[in-house]
Amino acid sequence: MRVTEIFTRTSKTAPADEVAKNAQLLIRAGFVYKEMAGAYAYLPLGLRVLDNVKQIVREEMNSIRSNELIMTTLQRKDIWEKTTRWDDDVVDIWFKTKLKDDTEVGLGWSHEEPIVEMMKQFIHSYKDLPVSLYQFQTKMRNELRAKSGIMRGREFIMKDMYSFHATKEDLDAYYDETIEAYKRVYDRLGIGDDTYVTFASGGAFTKFSHEFQTICDAGEDVIYLHREKNIAINEEVIDDAVKELGVSRDELESVKTAEVGNIFNFGTQKTDEMDLYYVDENDQQQSLYIGSYGIGVTRVMGVIAEKMSDERGLVWPENVAPFRVYLVQIGEDPAVKTAAEELYGQLEAKGVDVLYDDRADARPGEKFADADLIGIPHRVVISPKTLAENKIEYKARISDQSTILTRDELFATLGTTA
Amino acid sequence: MRVTEIFTRTSKTAPADEVAKNAQLLIRAGFVYKEMAGAYAYLPLGLRVLDNVKQIVREEMNSIRSNELIMTTLQRKDIWEKTTRWDDDVVDIWFKTKLKDDTEVGLGWSHEEPIVEMMKQFIHSYKDLPVSLYQFQTKMRNELRAKSGIMRGREFIMKDMYSFHATKEDLDAYYDETIEAYKRVYDRLGIGDDTYVTFASGGAFTKFSHEFQTICDAGEDVIYLHREKNIAINEEVIDDAVKELGVSRDELESVKTAEVGNIFNFGTQKTDEMDLYYVDENDQQQSLYIGSYGIGVTRVMGVIAEKMSDERGLVWPENVAPFRVYLVQIGEDPAVKTAAEELYGQLEAKGVDVLYDDRADARPGEKFADADLIGIPHRVVISPKTLAENKIEYKARISDQSTILTRDELFATLGTTA
Numbered sequence: 001m002r003v004t005e006i007f008t009r010t011s012k013t014a015p016a017d018e019v020a021k022n023a024q025l026l027i028r029a030g031f032v033y034k035e036m037a038g039a040y041a042y043l044p045l046g047l048r049v050l051d052n053v054k055q056i057v058r059e060e061m062n063s064i065r066s067n068e069l070i071m072t073t074l075q076r077k078d079i080w081e082k083t084t085r086w087d088d089d090v091v092d093i094w095f096k097t098k099l100k101d102d103t104e105v106g107l108g109w110s111h112e113e114p115i116v117e118m119m120k121q122f123i124h125s126y127k128d129l130p131v132s133l134y135q136f137q138t139k140m141r142n143e144l145r146a147k148s149g150i151m152r153g154r155e156f157i158m159k160d161m162y163s164f165h166a167t168k169e170d171l172d173a174y175y176d177e178t179i180e181a182y183k184r185v186y187d188r189l190g191i192g193d194d195t196y197v198t199f200a201s202g203g204a205f206t207k208f209s210h211e212f213q214t215i216c217d218a219g220e221d222v223i224y225l226h227r228e229k230n231i232a233i234n235e236e237v238i239d240d241a242v243k244e245l246g247v248s249r250d251e252l253e254s255v256k257t258a259e260v261g262n263i264f265n266f267g268t269q270k271t272d273e274m275d276l277y278y279v280d281e282n283d284q285q286q287s288l289y290i291g292s293y294g295i296g297v298t299r300v301m302g303v304i305a306e307k308m309s310d311e312r313g314l315v316w317p318e319n320v321a322p323f324r325v326y327l328v329q330i331g332e333d334p335a336v337k338t339a340a341e342e343l344y345g346q347l348e349a350k351g352v353d354v355l356y357d358d359r360a361d362a363r364p365g366e367k368f369a370d371a372d373l374i375g376i377p378h379r380v381v382i383s384p385k386t387l388a389e390n391k392i393e394y395k396a397r398i399s400d401q402s403t404i405l406t407r408d409e410l411f412a413t414l415g416t417t418a
Numbered sequence: 419m420r421v422t423e424i425f426t427r428t429s430k431t432a433p434a435d436e437v438a439k440n441a442q443l444l445i446r447a448g449f450v451y452k453e454m455a456g457a458y459a460y461l462p463l464g465l466r467v468l469d470n471v472k473q474i475v476r477e478e479m480n481s482i483r484s485n486e487l488i489m490t491t492l493q494r495k496d497i498w499e500k501t502t503r504w505d506d507d508v509v510d511i512w513f514k515t516k517l518k519d520d521t522e523v524g525l526g527w528s529h530e531e532p533i534v535e536m537m538k539q540f541i542h543s544y545k546d547l548p549v550s551l552y553q554f555q556t557k558m559r560n561e562l563r564a565k566s567g568i569m570r571g572r573e574f575i576m577k578d579m580y581s582f583h584a585t586k587e588d589l590d591a592y593y594d595e596t597i598e599a600y601k602r603v604y605d606r607l608g609i610g611d612d613t614y615v616t617f618a619s620g621g622a623f624t625k626f627s628h629e630f631q632t633i634c635d636a637g638e639d640v641i642y643l644h645r646e647k648n649i650a651i652n653e654e655v656i657d658d659a660v661k662e663l664g665v666s667r668d669e670l671e672s673v674k675t676a677e678v679g680n681i682f683n684f685g686t687q688k689t690d691e692m693d694l695y696y697v698d699e700n701d702q703q704q705s706l707y708i709g710s711y712g713i714g715v716t717r718v719m720g721v722i723a724e725k726m727s728d729e730r731g732l733v734w735p736e737n738v739a740p741f742r743v744y745l746v747q748i749g750e751d752p753a754v755k756t757a758a759e760e761l762y763g764q765l766e767a768k769g770v771d772v773l774y775d776d777r778a779d780a781r782p783g784e785k786f787a788d789a790d791l792i793g794i795p796h797r798v799v800i801s802p803k804t805l806a807e808n809k810i811e812y813k814a815r816i817s818d819q820s821t822i823l824t825r826d827e828l829f830a831t832l833g834t835t836a
Contacts, residue, residue: 007549033536039490072457074573097515100562131425144518155492
């Protein structure tokens with residue numbers, strides 16, 4: 001894509017009321033637009049990042065045999081009353097509104113209850129199990145404060161997955177399989193090394209649930225970490241967990257983190273409350289086991305923006321970046337223009353996503369500053385000087401050093417062939 | 419994908435309260451689930467159709483240089499007050515709710531005002547124009563009644579596009595270009611022949627706007643049609659339009675239709691109301707011209723379901739179908755199983771999306787009935803009998819006649835090479 005084809009532009013400043021670093025950077029670089037506190041629009045660059053994150057999550061959820069679907073934002077009161085969670089004293093983040101006939105409806109902050117209700121239509125027998133399904137849903141949560149940019153919104157995108165099983169053993173096995181899928185997600189997103197499977201509070205059925213916590217100064221959580229043993233414990237269960245895991249509290253380091261995923265074993269509690277059963281091989285009605293698995297898609301994008309940035313701007317990991325290459329044309333020399341157009345065409349033909357800075361009215365310094373602020377992993381410059389040598393100037397976003405490459409060397413650097 | 423990998427199943431009946439044919443069929447075939455009147459979840463098959471429709475629309479909007487983004491559902495009162503459209507007496511389909519601090523917010527039923535407001539940040543000079551942007555947004559409309567299935571929902575997906583221009587001429591040219599892009603969309607969706615560019619009521623700036631109306635018995639509109647002259651007029655402007663177009667009312671045939679798209683020239687009215695201006699070459703502040711262009715994505719899916727169906731079920735057009743081939747394995751003969759698995763692998767390797775009915779516990783008649791109800795364009799059967807001849811039984815969904823083909827003939831029929 002050409003810079004002149006995208007309507008957004010970078011800005012030296014962020015809105016005065018925007019205190020979160022992730023949102024400041026994303027607004028300045030033209031990825032998001034703040035509609036109100038906790039509600040952001042995703043502009044073309046931001047939407048590309050979001051789609052990249054979703055596609056990685058989608059592939060990994062598909063790899064563990066989960067089916068994608070999309071539920072509704074509008075929520076029925078009667079369904080949520082079955083588990084007492086319609087009550088604002090039980091769930092204090094509901095947005096509620098009314099149909100014309102005065103029927104109260106809610107806006108989905110979670111979809112556990114409606115998913116369980118729906119599955120009554122599809123699960124009858126042990127032959128229908130196991131089932132796993134997931135969605136990318138815009139969740140609405142009436143947060144009292146929303147000052148963390150896209151890391152905690154009133155309106156945000158979440159991947160929520162639900163699995164249904166005939167036995168505890170089957171749920172446990174799928175739960176473990178999901179942990180591995182989640183690890184692959186965070187690895188592919190470029191934050192795997194800083195993300196820990198963390199013991200957190202469980203529920204009626206299990207002592208612990210598991211969170212995925214990423215080390216992040218802007219995070220709202222604190223975890224206790226044993227890096228060598230790869231043990232991480234959320235503050236809320238520290239006393240129970242150290243006993244259970246046989247570690248001493250002094251061995252643990254306390255670190256600020258952001259929760260980027262969580263998985264939860266409901267046992268049979270929710271299905272019992274909502275009367276979802278199955279019939280086993282002996283025609284006996286049995287309780288169903290459910291697991292629930294979330295990844296905050298927009299939040300993870302915010303965490304990446306927080307962590308992977310420097311004084312010059314964003315530094316997107318390769319798999320998440322809106323484009324892989326930022327191609328800068330210096331000056332309006334027709335030969336330079338031709339060479340830049342040619343390289344743009346070649347890279348696009350190889351399937352490399354290029355953002356081509358073809359602006360005639362921007363100085364080289366502006367183009368370089370934008371390349372850095374937007375945070376594209378690879379910067380490629382064609383100027384009269386490089387063209388004279390039949391070379392290309394290359395700089396990785398994470399490096400301060402540019403190098404002069406031949407075209408073939410550039411293709412090799414980008415992992416593509418001439 | 420295998421039938422045994424999808425959690426949905428077909429059903430002989432639809433919910434008793436579901437009166438719309440499109441929703442009855444889509445529910446029975448496992449494409450959608452009714453959460454409440456006017457709000458449907460999209461199950462794996464339905465989501466695939468939706469994604470196909472969106473991708474066609476996306477490609478055509480990109481082809482006219484529009485940028486995709488995604489705005490928010492939550493809407494600020496102050497923005498909508500600028501055009502008086504916050505008022506429930508002016509717009510009677512608002513869903514409204516409140517933040518914790520009692521601030522009223524709305525749920526987006528349209529995004530014209532917030533888009534114009536946002537563009538103040540990105541449009542300053544004539545150099546920033548023209549700009550076009552679009553989104554696939556879940557719109558919320560508090561409809562009094564919602565009895566048309568997915569053809570008119572309280573929660574539905576719309577592609578809405580907005581273009582900004584320095585001059586009337588530039589807007590007019592883009593408006594015409596959009597008409598052509600829309601025609602390509604409906605052609606690719608398989609309803610081009612039955613879809614008419616229709617004169618409808620304009621606004622302060624133009625006598626007429628244009629709707630895209632598809633002939634459909636379940637539609638809520640009536641248009642007057644001159645098939646030979648390719649003239650279509652909405653009932654609401656019939657008197658004005660016949661005069662303008664120089665046709666006589668008796669020449670026109672009245673037809674029931676569903677509106678699948680609409681385009682509207684706002685002139686400078688909305689930008690003037692909202693104080694969005696640009697500075698021209700002579701440093702003079704000027705009014706901006708806007709066009710607004712919608713396609714009801716879920717509605718168009720409903721219209722296709724209504725129109726392209728028969729007594730056996732849905733009949734998806736090729737480009738929209740959730741899968742192109744429904745592969746039926748008859749019996750559990752290991753040789754048949756092997757041959758079916760092999761063909762499944764071959765077709766998938768060629769990029770043909772196959773729904774492989776690998777169920778061991780379903781009779782051939784059930785599989786055939788499901789193939790028809792789900793409406794996949796091409797049905798392929800491997801049975802002990804066809805296998806003995808080293809052949810394949812093929813039937814198009816639109817045909818009653820099956821034929822016996824070699825594998826190469828099948829590939830040719832599917833437009834793929836051996």
